[in-house]
Amino acid sequence: MKVNEVINSKDLPIMEFDGIIIGGGGAGMRSSLQLAQSGFKTAVISKVFPTRSHTVSAQGGITCAIQSDDPEDDWRWHMFDTVKGSDYIGDQDAIEYMCNEGPKAVFELEHMGMPFSRTEEGRIYQRPFGGQSKNYGKGGQASRTCAAADRTGHSLLHTLYQANLEAGTSFLNEWFAIDLVLNTKKQVTGVIAFEIESGDIFYIKSKATVLATGGAGRIYASTTNALINSGDGIGMALRAGFPVQDIEMWQFHPTGIYGAGTLVTEGCRGEGGYLVNKDGERFMERYAPNAKDLASRDVVSRSMALEILEGRGCGPNADHIKLRLDHLGPEVVHKRLPGITELSKTFAHVDPAVEPIPVVPTCHYMMGGIPTNIHGQVITVDKGEDKIVKGLYAAGEVACVSVHGGNRLGGNSLLDLVVFGRAAGIHIEESLKDGIDVQKSSNEDVDQALKRLNKLNASEEGLETAYLKKEMQDNMQNNFGVFRTQDLMEKGIKDLSNSRKSVDNIYLSDKSASFNTARIEALEMQNLFEVAEATAITANERKESRGAHSRDDFPKRDDDNWLKHSIYFSKDKTVDQRDVNFRPNIVQAFQPAERTY
Amino acid sequence: MSATIPLEEVRNLTISVYRFDPNKDKKAYMEDIEIEVPVNKDLMVLDALHLAKEKDASLSFRRSCREGVCGSDGMNINGKNGLACITPLSEAVKRNKLVLRPMPGLPVIRDLIVDMKQFFDQLEKVKPYLITKDEKPEIERKQSPEEREKLDGLYECILCGCCSTACPSFWWNPDKFLGPAALLQSWRFISDSRDEAKEERLDELDDAFSLYRCHGIMNCVSVCPKGLNPTEAISNIRSELLNRKK
Numbered sequence A: 001m002k003v004n005e006v007i008n009s010k011d012l013p014i015m016e017f018d019g020i021i022i023g024g025g026g027a028g029m030r031s032s033l034q035l036a037q038s039g040f041k042t043a044v045i046s047k048v049f050p051t052r053s054h055t056v057s058a059q060g061g062i063t064c065a066i067q068s069d070d071p072e073d074d075w076r077w078h079m080f081d082t083v084k085g086s087d088y089i090g091d092q093d094a095i096e097y098m099c100n101e102g103p104k105a106v107f108e109l110e111h112m113g114m115p116f117s118r119t120e121e122g123r124i125y126q127r128p129f130g131g132q133s134k135n136y137g138k139g140g141q142a143s144r145t146c147a148a149a150d151r152t153g154h155s156l157l158h159t160l161y162q163a164n165l166e167a168g169t170s171f172l173n174e175w176f177a178i179d180l181v182l183n184t185k186k187q188v189t190g191v192i193a194f195e196i197e198s199g200d201i202f203y204i205k206s207k208a209t210v211l212a213t214g215g216a217g218r219i220y221a222s223t224t225n226a227l228i229n230s231g232d233g234i235g236m237a238l239r240a241g242f243p244v245q246d247i248e249m250w251q252f253h254p255t256g257i258y259g260a261g262t263l264v265t266e267g268c269r270g271e272g273g274y275l276v277n278k279d280g281e282r283f284m285e286r287y288a289p290n291a292k293d294l295a296s297r298d299v300v301s302r303s304m305a306l307e308i309l310e311g312r313g314c315g316p317n318a319d320h321i322k323l324r325l326d327h328l329g330p331e332v333v334h335k336r337l338p339g340i341t342e343l344s345k346t347f348a349h350v351d352p353a354v355e356p357i358p359v360v361p362t363c364h365y366m367m368g369g370i371p372t373n374i375h376g377q378v379i380t381v382d383k384g385e386d387k388i389v390k391g392l393y394a395a396g397e398v399a400c401v402s403v404h405g406g407n408r409l410g411g412n413s414l415l416d417l418v419v420f421g422r423a424a425g426i427h428i429e430e431s432l433k434d435g436i437d438v439q440k441s442s443n444e445d446v447d448q449a450l451k452r453l454n455k456l457n458a459s460e461e462g463l464e465t466a467y468l469k470k471e472m473q474d475n476m477q478n479n480f481g482v483f484r485t486q487d488l489m490e491k492g493i494k495d496l497s498n499s500r501k502s503v504d505n506i507y508l509s510d511k512s513a514s515f516n517t518a519r520i521e522a523l524e525m526q527n528l529f530e531v532a533e534a535t536a537i538t539a540n541e542r543k544e545s546r547g548a549h550s551r552d553d554f555p556k557r558d559d560d561n562w563l564k565h566s567i568y569f570s571k572d573k574t575v576d577q578r579d580v581n582f583r584p585n586i587v588q589a590f591q592p593a594e595r596t597y
Numbered sequence B: 001m002s003a004t005i006p007l008e009e010v011r012n013l014t015i016s017v018y019r020f021d022p023n024k025d026k027k028a029y030m031e032d033i034e035i036e037v038p039v040n041k042d043l044m045v046l047d048a049l050h051l052a053k054e055k056d057a058s059l060s061f062r063r064s065c066r067e068g069v070c071g072s073d074g075m076n077i078n079g080k081n082g083l084a085c086i087t088p089l090s091e092a093v094k095r096n097k098l099v100l101r102p103m104p105g106l107p108v109i110r111d112l113i114v115d116m117k118q119f120f121d122q123l124e125k126v127k128p129y130l131i132t133k134d135e136k137p138e139i140e141r142k143q144s145p146e147e148r149e150k151l152d153g154l155y156e157c158i159l160c161g162c163c164s165t166a167c168p169s170f171w172w173n174p175d176k177f178l179g180p181a182a183l184l185q186s187w188r189f190i191s192d193s194r195d196e197a198k199e200e201r202l203d204e205l206d207d208a209f210s211l212y213r214c215h216g217i218m219n220c221v222s223v224c225p226k227g228l229n230p231t232e233a234i235s236n237i238r239s240e241l242l243n244r245k246k
Helices: A026-038 A075-085 A092-112 A152-167 A232-239 A297-309 A326-336 A338-347 A412-434 A443-458 A465-479 A486-504 A517-541 B045-055 B117-125 B145-149 B168-172 B180-190 B198-205 B219-223 B230-245
Strands: A014-022 A042-046 A170-173 A175-182 A188-195 A201-211 A250-257 A274-276 A321-324 A357-366 A377-382 A385-394 A564-569 A574-579 B010-019 B029-038 B074-077 B080-083 B097-101 B108-110
Touching (some): A014 A232, A092 A412, A175 A201, A175 A232, A175 A443, A175 A517, A188 A385, A201 A232, A201 A412, A232 A385, A250 A338, A297 A357, A326 A338, A385 A412, A443 A517, A465 A486, B010 B045, B045 B097, B080 B219, B117 B180, B180 B198, B180 B230, B219 B230
Parallel strands (some): A014 A042, A042 A170, A201 A385
Antiparallel strands (some): A274 A321
């Protein structure tokens, strides 16, 4: 059966696994490693060869209190920073679990062979990152981010791939997952997926399905994200009737290279770099007198945007900021930041050891996602009650467990994906040992999951992907950026709503079954659109400013009404609220306080 | 805040691109696609491919990070292997022409997309993972900065395949000669102070083909988009093997 035929569930071949993981990035491969070692029949479905996943682009490091730089460091201090960084809507049970389990997960990576940079004592090198403190914000800047030069994501992803090879994980590389199959009880029974090269399509049945599909930064025109970051897991979850949480919370990284959007790590500022405006002023001293350039990302990005809006941007159009590293000397720049030296030369035509790098705040990370508990089990909300979705897990950027809340701290994404990829793997392994049943599905359930593909294959006219994508990306960029206002958001929502029909009826001109990237891009566009619409509607509903969500019309945080997660369902496009977890197991909860750096 | 730079003046550029769709083509052919590129801004080859794909959605190529770290878009650009996303047009275009072909030596799946199975099979043969025998410590293993420095220039490989598919020895014996990428990884693990399988690794390379088919042509070095040196890694393995025989 080929992906370009009219496909009927009755003719569809079936593959069966104990567990499948959709996505071959850091979270997916940490899950699959756990499962492969358990001996259960598992497979990773990845639309790219696993080391092409976006984890590879992470630069600065993985934040964790491993007590190398400071033997007195404490995971509770890391927890405090993360809760504060989240602007108090991160779930404290999850943050506690991540910060406490973190060292174990990081040491495991080292044991697998990850080539961390080292200290003179032979321990893992740690560098300072934004929003880090000692002693609950009272002990000054911490150096808590474990690094492999400025290629930490590359090192981590390749190490996980290597460990999976050793463990004998089965990989379905260059396979694309279209939609989840769920039965009438709303249990997930597997996924429809096809091999991109041949176009052979299958119903892949599984007792447990993990969504580890990463982020969706490509909803914006300018983003640090890879071209493959199309929110496939979010699209699948929303279409299946499951919610997303805090999806309005998008991180704008302070230092995307101007014009290109490629990332230069916060580690640049960790190593002593700083931002200047057109007058050469180190303006972060005004906005964050203590942490300065190492304030939280939301704070730094807003300060940069204000400098530009107030006419103090650099360049002929006064539209960017400069990042200075030249005072650090070529030794530090080339040894600690070799990757960004390369990127700056390629994309900004400057050698950072000599000249400053032109940068702008650039869409970087999706704090929101599919709500899960600390075992990675997906949660839906039914009449105000949390309900676990049987058979479905999510981990990494696609998930919202939620450790990042309204703003993620640098170095916490890699930690999130190894800790919760691992946790999901452990939970599935235990459940499989307990003997979970294969959930039953009918032909109608499968046909439902095939609808989108069949419609695309039958398309004879309409707008094509490239046009629709550009329209959506410009809309999101102009109306849902660093600063948001009701007027613009409402305009943006209206424009999205006008495009909805065209996106659902996207025209695919190339119907070939063999490595058809046009078909993939059309399916990805529909996923992106789900994320964009969820973001737009939820952003307009959250009537306050918190974390990365900053509104001119509601400039203050509103703890009375919005110390809550937002919950969005696409079916009726409604936004509800869900309680934030203030019940950690070991420590006392951190109560909301004014957030200054 | 839009970071897109307005495109003003444009000029025409002809891309001559290798086309083959097994669904409809009996054999491959070269096709000219005209695109418009800005005069005042240097695009990357990948940007040019995206512009061409806007004209013809069926044009197929792999891409992901678009910043030279994921290794998806290795291809043959005006006769030389490289990554489309970090090769500027100013460097690649000769006489206003850009010729794009799939990486040589591997079967073509479609257009610029090659089947990399042989490449990855060879990689797997070198057991590209850390092998240790002792109990794992509670915390990380110790490694001095000097020991760690030995991995620089080795661990950064992105598995794009530019080197192995530029290597005549790999074209002739893709099943027996491991190729520069796999051998670079082999040396990466042999060089790792934490690895405990050095002798076994060397044993497995000690035959007529796996390693010794390298004739020092050094195409791998001249094309590596990350500036790595597989030839040096290969000669280091040779020295280790020779030293053992003494």
